[in-house]
Amino acid sequence: MVLTRSMAARRTLLALPHDIVVEIAGHIAASSPQPMEDICSLRATCQATHAACKEGAVGRRVALEREHTMRWFEHDRYLALVRNLAGAGNPEACFVLGLTLVFTQGRTGLGTDRLKRAAVAGHKAAAYVLGVLCYTNGETRDDAKRYIRQIEAETAPDGGGVHGHGCKAAMKTNRECIRWRDQAVHAIREVTWRMDREMVPVPVAPPEDEDDGQHCEGSGCGVPDGWNSGCAVFCSEGCRIRHEYFQFFSRVSLPAR
Numbered sequence: 001m002v003l004t005r006s007m008a009a010r011r012t013l014l015a016l017p018h019d020i021v022v023e024i025a026g027h028i029a030a031s032s033p034q035p036m037e038d039i040c041s042l043r044a045t046c047q048a049t050h051a052a053c054k055e056g057a058v059g060r061r062v063a064l065e066r067e068h069t070m071r072w073f074e075h076d077r078y079l080a081l082v083r084n085l086a087g088a089g090n091p092e093a094c095f096v097l098g099l100t101l102v103f104t105q106g107r108t109g110l111g112t113d114r115l116k117r118a119a120v121a122g123h124k125a126a127a128y129v130l131g132v133l134c135y136t137n138g139e140t141r142d143d144a145k146r147y148i149r150q151i152e153a154e155t156a157p158d159g160g161g162v163h164g165h166g167c168k169a170a171m172k173t174n175r176e177c178i179r180w181r182d183q184a185v186h187a188i189r190e191v192t193w194r195m196d197r198e199m200v201p202v203p204v205a206p207p208e209d210e211d212d213g214q215h216c217e218g219s220g221c222g223v224p225d226g227w228n229s230g231c232a233v234f235c236s237e238g239c240r241i242r243h244e245y246f247q248f249f250s251r252v253s254l255p256a257r
């Protein structure tokens with residue numbers, strides 16, 4: 001009997017331990033330019049690959065952001081995929097589902113839960129959105145600062161004091177915030193563009209019982225640098241998160257309750 005290439009591949013995959021086949025399928029899910037098409041082909045290859053593709057470890061790694069064509073031309077299928085992958089803990093799917101729940105349906109609690117799952121997995125745009133959402137509530141204001149620190153890769157909270165080289169330990173930049181703010185706004189526009197309501201941001205009032213930013217110490221605090229990056233240095237975490245809150249909500253709006 002002549003062994004074709006696909007038959008040979010099938011025999012090879014059947015001979016491998018399940019964990020290895022899952023690892024191969026996960027690698028394809030993460031690196032393919034059309035992940036779902038390749039996963040469907042893989043699923044149809046043999047029982048071993050079919051079983052592997054059902055594992056959550058594969059779903060978690062699917063590069064959802066590469067499914068542009070499905071998102072624009074098979075929107076219902078795309079939404080079903082998002083829900084499915086979010087259930088498996090896929091960070092991008094949790095991010096998209098979280099934004100959909102918060103910004104199109106006003107289901108902030110459920111949406112925030114999904115965004116948290118994405119942020120825990122290192123999704124920085126999700127951490128950014130959580131930062132500004134948490135800032136709206138006095139009880140979660142410390143969480144807001146923590147998410148912004150995660151984005152800027154800082155470990156120490158706002159401590160005050162002075163470093164050996166003379167600059168204040170509390171000085172904070174929003175260099176990474178700018179990048180992830182843009183990505184978050186872009187992603188929110190993608191989940192809201194089909195809605196009837198116009199996405200016209202309304203001027204936002206400062207959050208209730210806000211005390212951050214009221215004790216600003218520097219005349220240069222929050223002034224953008226002259227290098228076109230648009231980033232600034234802030235005298236404290238409070239001034240920084242306040243700035244981000246207003247920047248973010250000047251571009252997106254929450255659905256009316």
Ligand SMILES: [Zn+2]
Pocket residue numbers: 213215216217218221222234235236239
């Ligand atoms: Zn300040």
